[in-house]
Amino acid sequence: MKHSILILLVIGLTSCNFKPDEIKLPQWKSDWIGPISKISLSPQDIQKIEEIRFENGFTTANLNISPGTYPILPAINGLNISQNVVTSDIYYEITFDSALATFQINNQMPFVIKAGASILLKKGNDVLFNFTVSNDIQPNTTFQSPEFNFAGKKLYNEVEIHMENVSTNTVNNVTVTGNEKLTVSFKVKNFQLRELAVESNNKFEVIDTTDFTFAGDEMTAEAVQGKLKIFIENQFPVQQTIQGYFSDSLYHVVDSLFTTPFVVSSANVDGQGYSIDKPLSSVEIAINPQKFENLRNAKFLIAKAIFQNINNSVPVTRMRRTDAFDIQVVGDIKIQFDLTKNK
Helix, strand or coil: CCCCEECCCCCCCCCCCCCHHHCCCCEEEEEEEEEEEEEEECHHHHHCCCEEEEEEEEECCCCCCCCEEEEEECCCCCEEEEEEEECCCCCCEEEEEEEEEEEEEEECCCCCECCCCEEEEEECCEEEEEEECCCCECCCEEEECCCEECCCCEEECEEEEEEEEECECCEEEEEECCCCEEEEEEEEEEEEEEEEEEECCCEEEEEEEEEEECCCCCEEEEEEEEEEEEEEEECCCCEEEEEEEEECCCCCEEEECCCCCEEECCCCECCCCEECCCCEEEEEEECCHHHHHHHHCCCEEEEEEEEECCCCCCCEEEEECCCCEEEEEEEEEEEEEEEEEEC
C-alpha cells in the first residue's frame, strides 16, 4: 500500500491591466499552519505479505525405505506420515476473512503415489484443511490442486502436514539413494485478514517505501522556522519503534524523519489479548532551512517499523480487522517565498 505525504502551497497572482515589467515581485513571509496528512493502517497493512507459502519434503526414510538397490521394491499400503512445518515468524495465528488456497505434490520417488492419498493440515487435533487426491501421481510429476475457498479458516505459525493412506505400486530393479523426496507445498493468496494474533516473544520488522512530495509549487521557498507534529493513536496491542528515511530519486538517503527512532506505546489488553484502548503518542520534529531543503529534494519516504509484543500479561495478543493505527501530521511552518525566482 502506497501513501503520499503532500504539502501543497498555492499562491495565486492575477493581473488584468498591468504589464509584467510594471509589477515588482517581493520576498514574502507567511505562516503555514494546518494538517498535512492523515493515514490509517489496519493489521492487513502491517502484515506486508501478499502470499503465504510453506512446504515439507518427505524422504524415503519417512516411508521406511532404506537406501540401496532392490530387485523388487514392495508396494506400500495405507501409510500415514506427518511432519511439522513453520509457516511464519511474524504471527502466531491468522483468521482469514477471505482467501484462496492451493497445494502441490511433487513426486520425485521411483514409484506411483496411488489415488486415495489424503493431504491434511492440522494443529493438534484440529483439522485446518483436508483433501483426497483422486488420481495417481506418476514418478517425476507434480499434482496441482484446484483453488479452495479459505474464508473463515485459520492458519498457525506452526502446523503439521499429514499424508494419509499413502499407497504405492511394486517396482522392479530400482536403486534408492535416499535423496528422493515427496514434497507437499501450500500457498494462501488473495487474502484479507479477520484477525492476527502474535505471541509475547514475537518481534518483526516492516519496511515500506512510499512517494513523498514536500513542496509542490514551482516558486522558490525556504523555511525560516517551524515544526511538524506527529500524532499517533495505536489500537494495536503491540509496541512499535518507528524511523523514516527520506531519499532522492536514486534512493540515496538525504535526511531522517526522527533524530532517534520514535517508540509508539502499545494498547492495553483484556484477558483474551484484545485491545481495550487507543493510547495517543506524539512527537515534534523541528524544521530548519537545511532540513526543509533536504525534504524539498526528497522523492521517497522509506518507513521502517519494528513491531514487538510487550503485553506479557497474556500469552497471545490479538489484532482485529477493525483495529486501527492512525497517524496525523500537522505543520506549523513559517515560509519565506521569493516570488522573483522559479525552481
